[in-house]
Each structure stands twice: as C-alpha cells, then as structure tokens.
Amino acid sequence: MAEKQEAFRVGIVGCGLIADKLDDVPPLAPGRIAMPWTHAPAYSMVPDMRIVAAADVNDAVAREFAERWAVPAVYNDYREMFQRERLDVVSVLVPNFLHCEVTLAAVEAEVRAVFCEVPMASTLAEADRMIQACAEAGTELVVDLGSGRWWAQEYLNAREIIDTGGIGDLVTMTATVTGGLLLNGTSLLDMLRFFAGSEVTEVLGWLYEPPSTGSEYIDRGASGFMRFENGVEAIFSGRDGKPFVEWDIMGSEGRIRIGNNVLDLSKLSGGGGRTEIVSYQFPQRYVAKSPRVAIIEEIAACLRGERDSISNGADGRASMEIAMAFYESDETGGWVKLPLADTSRQVKVLHGPRPWE
Numbered sequence: 001m002a003e004k005q006e007a008f009r010v011g012i013v014g015c016g017l018i019a020d021k022l023d024d025v026p027p028l029a030p031g032r033i034a035m036p037w038t039h040a041p042a043y044s045m046v047p048d049m050r051i052v053a054a055a056d057v058n059d060a061v062a063r064e065f066a067e068r069w070a071v072p073a074v075y076n077d078y079r080e081m082f083q084r085e086r087l088d089v090v091s092v093l094v095p096n097f098l099h100c101e102v103t104l105a106a107v108e109a110e111v112r113a114v115f116c117e118v119p120m121a122s123t124l125a126e127a128d129r130m131i132q133a134c135a136e137a138g139t140e141l142v143v144d145l146g147s148g149r150w151w152a153q154e155y156l157n158a159r160e161i162i163d164t165g166g167i168g169d170l171v172t173m174t175a176t177v178t179g180g181l182l183l184n185g186t187s188l189l190d191m192l193r194f195f196a197g198s199e200v201t202e203v204l205g206w207l208y209e210p211p212s213t214g215s216e217y218i219d220r221g222a223s224g225f226m227r228f229e230n231g232v233e234a235i236f237s238g239r240d241g242k243p244f245v246e247w248d249i250m251g252s253e254g255r256i257r258i259g260n261n262v263l264d265l266s267k268l269s270g271g272g273g274r275t276e277i278v279s280y281q282f283p284q285r286y287v288a289k290s291p292r293v294a295i296i297e298e299i300a301a302c303l304r305g306e307r308d309s310i311s312n313g314a315d316g317r318a319s320m321e322i323a324m325a326f327y328e329s330d331e332t333g334g335w336v337k338l339p340l341a342d343t344s345r346q347v348k349v350l351h352g353p354r355p356w357e
C-alpha cells in the first residue's frame with residue numbers, strides 16, 4: 001500500500017487581516033465568493049497542507065494567530081523561521097513593499113512555493129526580481145490574482161460565456177471599485193485581463209488625493225480608461241464613496257454583470273426589428289468553493305507534480321504595470337503606452353486603523 005504523504009509544511013509571514021482576520025469583518029466581506037477569504041482557515045481545509053510556523057514583527061499578533069490556528073512555532077523574524085523550519089510553502093502576507101525581500105529570502109531558503117498577496121510588489125523592478133529568482137530556483141510563484149477570483153467558479157463561468165461567444169463579441173467593460181488602486185484596484189485590473197484575454201496597450205488615468213490619515217499612505221484611488229490589444233476597451237471607475245465591487249461586461253449580443261451583489265446575464269433575443277433584451281439565469285452548475293481553498297489545493301497539486309498553477313508572477317506584474325501607467329498618465333495628462341520603460345516607481349500600500357483596534 002502506498003505510504004500516506006506527509007503534509008506540506010506551510011509558513012505564514014504576516015499575521016494580520018488577510019492571514020485570518022478579514023473573515024471576521026462583515027463590512028469587508030466580498031460577497032458572491034465562497035468563504036473563507038483568508039489564508040489560515042483555507043490551509044486548514046486542505047488535508048495535505050499544515051501551517052507549522054508563523055512570523056510577525058508584532059509578537060502579540062503572531063502569538064494570537066498561532067494560538068487560534070494551533071501553529072506550533074512563532075517567530076518575529078521571518079528569516080529565522082525560514083532557516084529553522086524547512087518550509088515547502090510560504091504565504092507572503094506583509095505589506096506590498098516587503099513582498100520582494102520575503103520572496104527572495106524564501107527562494108534562498110529553498111521554499112518550493114510562494115503564495116504572494118496582491119499587489120505583488122511595490123515596484124515593477126521588484127516584481128521582475130521575484131519572477132527571475134523563482135524561475136531560476138524552480139520555485140512556484142503563485143500570485144493571488146483578482147484576490148482569488150481567477151479561481152472562483154462564477155468568474156470562470158463568466159469567462160467561458162465570453163470565450164464561447166455567449167455575449168457576442170466582447171466590446172467594452174466597466175470595473176467599479178473603491179479604495180487604493182494598488183490595494184483594491186489591482187484585483188479588478190487582474191479580472192479585466194482575465195475577461196478580455198488580452199493585454200492592455202494604453203492607459204489614460206487620473207488619481208484622487210491621498211486620504212488625510214497616515215502621512216506615509218501613498219496608494220491612491222484612480223479612475224480612467226484602458227485599451228486592449230484585441231480592440232476591447234475598459235473604463236475603470238475607482239472613485240471613493242461607493243461600496244460596490246463590480247464588472248459590467250458588454251458584448252455585441254449580451255451583457256454580464258458580476259460583483260458583490262449581482263450576477264446577471266442578459267442577451268439580445270429575436271430579430272427582424274423586434275429585438276428585445278432577455279435576462280437569463282446565470283449558469284451555476286457547481287458547488288461553491290472558496291477560491292482561497294482552490295488556490296491552496298492547486299499549490300499542493302503543483303508540489304506533487306500533477307499540474308501547473310494558473311497563476312504566475314507575470315500575471316501579477318501585468319496588472320501592477322497597468323496601475324503604474326495610471327500614475328504616469330496622471331503626471332503627463334495623456335495616454336500612456338505599455339510596456340512602461342520606468343520600472344522604478346514605488347507605490348506603497350499602508351493601512352489605516354484596524355476595525356478591531
């Protein structure tokens with residue numbers, strides 16, 4: 001009889017919101033997505049993954065996390081954790097300007113898979129370093145694209161409808177979000193690429209004033225327009241003050257709206273001058289599964305050599321590059337063509353007060 005495989009050893013770097021606490025904050029709950037949204041409960045639902053260690057510079061946060069998830073080893077220095085724990089998988093859940101240094105240290109410590117939160121980094125140059133280091137070492141670099149929506153069945157169904165001509169030819173998309181372009185916006189940009197199946201070639205964007213709280217807060221809200229290589233256009237509506245996250249996807253013969261409170265497919269019907277718009281039941285032939293669980297199952301399958309991840313560093317970098325083009329466009333006042341020559345612009349995501357603090 002085959003030996004039961006030992007669980008893969010997981011280390012968590014950063015024990016804050018996305019490690020576990022975001023699931024406890026109902027106003028931030030994403031809706032339309034099966035829970036859990038966060039990493040620790042998702043790992044606990046995948047039998048061949050075990051969180052064996054957690055690191056956070058805030059000792060109290062690290063200890064509370066470890067107690068909650070029965071994690072045996074706690075560190076304040078992630079490098080020490082990497083040296084001691086022989087980890088197979090690391091979740092990188094620290095602020096974006098630390099993703100690169102943590103990923104490079106994980107590669108150095110021969111970790112086999114890095115599961116990195118979005119935005120992937122704080123500069124494109126950092127993203128490039130992460131991609132190169134992981135490629136050279138054979139480390140899986142799985143970026144949480146679309147905040148997991150690349151793995152969510154509703155969104156996969158929507159793409160299948162688009163790809164099979166279910167709304168005719170894709171013409172234009174509107175993405176609606178609130179908050180920072182890097183923190184929240186990159187997830188929507190990931191999804192625009194996912195639906196369009198094409199790369200953004202140019203961007204016209206403008207930024208909103210930074211929030212007054214926190215002098216170091218650099219990530220800013222933005223709105224603007226995008227053109228894709230295949231002719232599709234998109235509007236990015238990122239003005240603050242609205243609670244909805246939504247994609248409105250229009251084709252020549254139909255429309256999909258998908259977001260936190262909507263899942264709708266409409267199509268043109270009839271002909272001969274009697275065309276009308278008909279709403280359809282959105283196809284849902286599946287049992288809802290947390291995309292976070294799906295990603296972690298996929299990482300386990302990658303480590304067993306069964307398949308590749310659908311995500312890689314290049315996709316994580318692509319939406320960051322679009323976001324950076326918004327910044328450049330805000331400065332120049334005109335359309336900005338991709339790829340960007342300047343990979344050094346840094347946009348840091350820092351956080352405001354926590355709801356539980």
Ligand SMILES: NC(=O)c1ccc[n+]([C@@H]2O[C@H](COP(=O)([O-])OP(=O)(O)OC[C@H]3O[C@@H](n4cnc5c(N)ncnc54)[C@H](O)[C@@H]3O)[C@@H](O)[C@H]2O)c1
Nearest residue numbers: 014015016017018056057058093094095096117118119147
């Ligand atoms: N996919 C999503 O839905 C989603 C949601 C929220 C945040 N995020 C991303 O997840 C990452 C973390 O965000 P968060 O909201 O959980 O932030 P957070 O501030 O709640 O948690 C980050 C934790 O990292 C710790 N930390 C900081 N520097 C460290 C270091 N050098 N070593 C170890 N620990 C360190 C902090 O003490 C804190 O506990 C960010 O990249 C963010 O953009 C993704």
